[in-house]
Structure formats: structure tokens, C-alpha cells
Amino acid sequence: MDDFADEESRLGGRLKRYAQVGTSVGGLAAQVVSNLVFGTGLDRGKHSSDLKNALGGLKGPLMKAAQILATIPDALPKEYAEELRQLQSNAPSMGWLFVKRRMKSELGAGWLKKFDTFVHEATAAASLGQVHNARGHDGTELACKLQYPDMISAVEADLKQLSILFGIYRRYDKAIDPSNIHKELSDRLREELDYFREAQNMKLYQYMLRDEAQVFVPECVDNLSTRRLLTMTWLDGSPLLDYIKDHEDNIEARNQVAMNMFRAWYVPFYKYGVIHGDPHLGNYSIRQNGDVNLLDFGCIRVFEPSFVKGVIDLYFGLEQNDEALAVRAYESWGFKIKNREMLDTLNIWAHFLYGPLLQDRKRTIVDDHKGGPYGAKIANKVHGELRRLGGVKPPREFVLMDRAAVGLGSVFMHLKAEINWHQLFHDLIGDFNHVELSKQQSSALEKCDLN
Template identity: 60%
Template sequence: MARYAQVGTNIGGFAAKYAGQRFLGIDLDGDKNARELKAALGGLKGPIMKVAQMMATIPEALPAEYAQELSQLQSAAPPMGWLFVKRRMMAELGAGWQKRFDSFEKEAAAAASLGQVHKAVSLEGVPLACKLQYPDMQSAVEADLSQLDFILSLYRRIDTALDPRDMGKEIGERLREELDYDLEARHTALYADMLKDEPRIRVPEVYEELSTKRLLTMTWLEGQPLLSFKDESLEVRNKIAEAMFVAWWHPFSRFGVIHGDPHLGNYTVREDHGINLLDFGCIRKFPPSFVNGVIELYRALETDDMDRAVAAYESWGFKNLSRELVDILNLWAGFIYGPLLDDRVRTIADGVKPGDYGRKQAFAVHKALKEHGPVSPPREFVFMDRAAIGLGGVFLHLGAELNFYRLFNEAIDAFDPHALEKRQGEALKRAGLAPPV
């Protein structure tokens, strides 16, 4: 109840002020309102901040000034103290939990919006990472998600170009999944299976006997933050970038699975410049028809085939597409697919300043949708777009220069939806996961 009150008070105060401005006919200052919304959310921590950050990373889900402000929210939460940690660990593993480890560090190695990580050592001497969920997170998530519809309804009054309701449903579903560490353990096993033949990418091993639905214990993978390699040679930065490309697109093109949270803290770089994938809370599984649509749209843009593009959009669930709406969607698709259609070595932004990357295209799309929309993107696009933009951000940070066309075509070479369905079904079964709906 306290959480409902806290979120409702902060967001409600912002909404009341916004509604009053509209009622009195006062011109709305988008930049100022965006700063005030960030301030209202910034004191809350926890899940609602994660939702806001998700919305900020999805192109055109929010007006530009709102996305810019909300993207600055910090996801780090103050870590639980040692007495609190001991009580939580006892609740998960029992009274003698400390005897099940050779050592367990009192200070958290990392703290985020839903939980924190402690470094430990197993009785066999293996370094471990223990991801411990904060108490009462399920209640906090439900309280915060109850406000998400309100926030989105407020946005629909601000701007009618895009209907984000399905986006809200998708975000809610994925966020609830992130609370289930048993599910994350199975997702970790799935990724270990899908990438077992890729030496450039390492996935931690889960210790099931030291894990529960709210405690996930894995092998500790040594590595350095990606940003610490920004000043390395181009050869090193390209090597890291190629490994990142494979880590995201190989599972998608071969198994219909994508990592939906390409946050810089979710991977580290090894001494050999391979990468460690560390977090599997936000995983999206797609039916083969969706993956086929992604490739079909790529081929349509490659050959300038309008009918093929329309068929691809419709296979994803876009409805009532006019010629104008297809042209608008192709503007954004051209931006996302642009580096993958260009058969040469280049940077991801190709000379565009990082701060301006995608801004021109987003503005053009938004302006056109105001005239011909609104459009309701299928919910699958939330984390598909987020992954694509997040991965592009990694390449921007690294200043990588690669032939993205070659890398992508290697990933989709000899794509067969029937073969993908079989591979996907077998991999999901081995990991104890259900097929996508």
C-alpha cells in the first residue's frame, strides 16, 4: 500500500499539473514537463525506473524530450545492508546457508533496480556470483505496473502519433518474468546451449543447489567493462564488436530468441577480447513467422519491393496499412537496416554524431505519423527494436568499423523457418522452456 501511495503521489502530482496546464490553455513546455516527470520518477527507484528506462530506449515510444530525460535515470539502487542480506539468504537457503559456501562477501559487488550481486566461493573453491532479489519485489512491481497504464494514457493525450498500449503490456510481461530467477536459470541454460560452439562468447553455469526463485547462483566470470576498451586499437574494438554481433544475432536467426536488455552492465570483456554474457532476465522468444518477417523486410528493402514489405509488416500483425503508413514504416526500417544493407566496412553511424544517431529519422517518422497515424506496433517490436538500438549503441561506444552487411548475411544464410522451428523446439525442450506463443 505504501508503494502504491508513493508512486501514485509522485506521478499524480505531475499529472495534475499537466492537466491543469491543458485546462487553462497554457502552452505546454515539453522540455520542462519531461524534466519534471524525470524528477517525479527519480526518487522512486525499483521497477518503475526500469519501466521508464525501457520506454526511453524504444524509438518513438515517447516524444524526444521525454526519452532524453528518462534515459538519464539511474537504475542503481542502494544495496541492502549485511543484516538484511543475511535474513534474505536465510529465507532462501535456510538457517545454515553460510556453511554451504567457503566464503561470501558482505559488500555487494553490484546493485540494480530489482536485486544485488554478491561474490562468493563454493566449497570446491569455484568463484560464484550470487544474485539476490530485494524483498517484496513482486508487490513493488505490481504496484508500479498499475501506474504504467496511467503514464501511457497521459502520453496518448500528449501525442497521438503512436498508440503504446501493446508496448505497455509487453513491458509488464517481461518485467514480471525478471522476478522469476528459476526462469532466468533456464534462460541461462538455453543461451549456453545455443552458443556452445561459439568460443568468443561465454555464459555462466548455474548452481541449481544454491538457487531458488529469488536467488540465482552462477559461476563468476572475470572480465572488464566494455567502456574500458574505448581507447584500445581498432583491431581490438572490432573483435569485441564482432563477438557482440554474434551474441545477439546468432540466437535470433538460428533459434528465434533474442536478449532484450543490451545494457552495458550485462556483459564484460575477457582478456582474449571475447565477451561474457551475465544477465538473462529479459529474454524474448519469437515464433518462426516473426523471424521470417524480419528477413523478408530486409530482402524487400534490399530489392525495393513494396509488396514484399507490406507482406512482412502484415505477417507481424500490422493492420490497415495504407501506402502512406508503409512509407512511414519504411523510413524507420531503413534506419534500422541501413548498416546491414551497405556492403562495405563502415561505422554503425557512418559519420553521424552519436548524439544525432537516429534523431533525424525519428523526427521524420513522428511528423508523418501525426498526419497519417496513429499506428499500433505489435508488442514483439518492443524488445526487438530495443535490442537493435542497444546493440547499435555498443558499436557507437566502441567506434567499431565492420562490414555489417557481411555479418548479417552470414547470420541469415540459408534461413529456413521449418529448420528454425525444429532447432528452437529442441533447444527450448532441453532448457525446460515452453515454445513461444
């Protein structure tokens, strides 16, 4: 009875929070419309702070999406991005009575007997679920990722709120058309709820990184996993910031971590057309020797080989000052290059992202762009130019691609790594052939049942 009351209380509380958030976001939207129609004036700083407070009370998928948006240059105005960046990602964990009820619904009445031990308190809690440490009967240390209940309806409710948020933005700023961004976030968030899919993604990463001795991927325990419960082997490691603190005076150790992170993200992309779209600090850990553990595989994107070819074509277009090649790269992704000014503006952002790869020397990731959040000044400059030129509609693939690039750039900034990124990149792409990539991608997806 206590369990039932607990669940009813949480469900009622969640519905109440959705009603409050819907009212708050709707009211904030009305403020924007009022300003546009009647010229009442809008304090963006206060308005964005109010929006953060409206979303922050939810601690769910909408917060997760807002945090993703806050890291994508120009997905939101800078005032909003700064406020949303402050949202805390940790949600309160579920209590033991509630965990028992959820585990029973996933593995049956005798679920606890399937483990040698199962720690009552969660080791981590986030927007969609929480993780418990356990041990199998064979002595294997396990991580059990348990999804919160009713997350499907929660995500759908949140995506409706996101649509309102994008509507607010679009009414007063035409520089970026966010419709493709909303579509991409919607698809990726829905996929993250399917732990069967995440288990397949995990197997895909095991296959793609099988030759990377310094990157580790957990193994899924299929008989203890369901669509809402993912059980995997436990990987010991430290959070990145703790590792950095312990190795402040050891640049070689920090450089090694940076190189391992680079390969963990970009071997799958350039060899198989797959990107991990969320380099969030909680999605990996660092071993004592600098090896990397990948821990979360919910936010994974598979690209057409032609998209990857465009990424490499743009690199060589910039390196060789070949404007025709650069234009072909942009247009292969779906950008509409209306004039020379549009090309020059897009190239400002491209030169920022590719900058470390274009210089054949040892350098930090931000040698030419010091001060402020990673990429913020360049993004603001591009944003202003795009608004002047009538705006642009970014292809949906760029949501996770940009997030991965900027997120990893922030990691490399934390590490203060000094590496020849040019050499690292060229060692990886070699004699790139998108036809060969297509074959490797098809083979990998087929082996992992992801076709």
C-alpha cells in the first residue's frame, strides 16, 4: 500500500509540475508576443531567468533537452543559453520502496534473487533514470540503469513545451530556423527511452572500438535487461575533473586522456559514420592510467556516408582555400548558399571548429580564441551575420555533430591539452573513401542488429 501511495504521489506531483511549467512557459511566450505587437519592452535577462526557474522545477527530460540546447551555439539566444546552462542535471533519486516496485515490474517478483547483492541507494541520478551498483552471482560487478516510470508521456509533454520555447525564439530572432533542431532532439530523446536500443548501441561501440586498447565499453547483461532497465558490467574510473585535479602538474597524463577521448569519439565517426552526441561529464570516466570508460550510449547518431564525406571535404576546402569544394560540402548537407557573404559567414564557424586541425603544430584547442565559453564569441559573430543575411536553417544532423565538437572542445580546454591535432586527425582519416566507409558501416550495423 505504501508503494502504491508513493507512486500515486509522485505521478500527481509530476502532473502538477507539468501544469505549472506549461503555465509559466505560456506566460513567458505571451510576454514576447506582447512586446512584438504592442512594443511593451522585454528584459531578456529577466525573461531568461524566469524561464530557467520555470524549467528548473521539473528536473526531467525538458531540463535535459534545455541543457543540450544551451551547449549548441545559436540554438538559443545567449541570455537564455547562459541561464539554462546553470540548470542542475542531478534529479533526486527514487527511494528504496519505489525502486523495489520498479525492479519488480521489470524483472518479476523474484528480481532480487537474480543478484548476489544490490545496493539500495543510487550511485547516480539524472533526468531520465538512476543507476544502482550490484553484483552478479558469478561475482561480476554490475551497474543497473533503471528508468523512471511514465517517461514516455513525460518526454512527449516536454517536447510540446520545447516547441513553445522554439516559437518564442523564432518570433523575435530570424537568424537560425530551429525547426530541424526540434525534430532532431525529438527523435533522439525518444530513442534514449528505449534501453534495448541502447544495449545495441553499446554492442556497436564495442565492435567499432575493438582495436582501441585505451578505450573501454561495458558489456550488456541481456538476461537482466529490459526496455526500461539496462544492466551492464561496472567500469571503475574517476570523473574527468577529479582526474585533472590529481594530475595538474602532469601534462603528459592530461594529453594522453585528450588523445584517448579524441579517438573514442572520432574513430566511430570517420570509420563508421557514427557519433556519440553527448560528451557530458557523467557519460564517461577516466582510469588511473588515463584510459577512458564510455558509460552511456543513449544519444547515438548514425550518419549517411555522404555526410561524413562532406565533413572531410570542408576540411580540405578550408585547408586548400578551395571555395568550390567548400560550397559542395555545405550543399551536400542541405545548406542553401545564397551568396558569397553566406559562404564567408559559415566559414567563420567552420574555421573555428577546424582551426586546431588545420595547423600542423602542437597547440591547445583554444590558442586563437581565448576567453569566455568555448566558441561563444565566434558563435555570436556568426549569429549577427546570419541575422543580417536573412537567416539559415541548419540541417538536423548538425545538432549532435556540433554538440560533440563543442563538448569535446570544452573537455580539451579542461585538460589544457597540448597536442598536434592536425597529425591526430590525419592519422585517423588516412586515405578516406566514403564507399569503404559505407561498407564498414553496413557491416557494423548488421552485426549489432541496428539495420
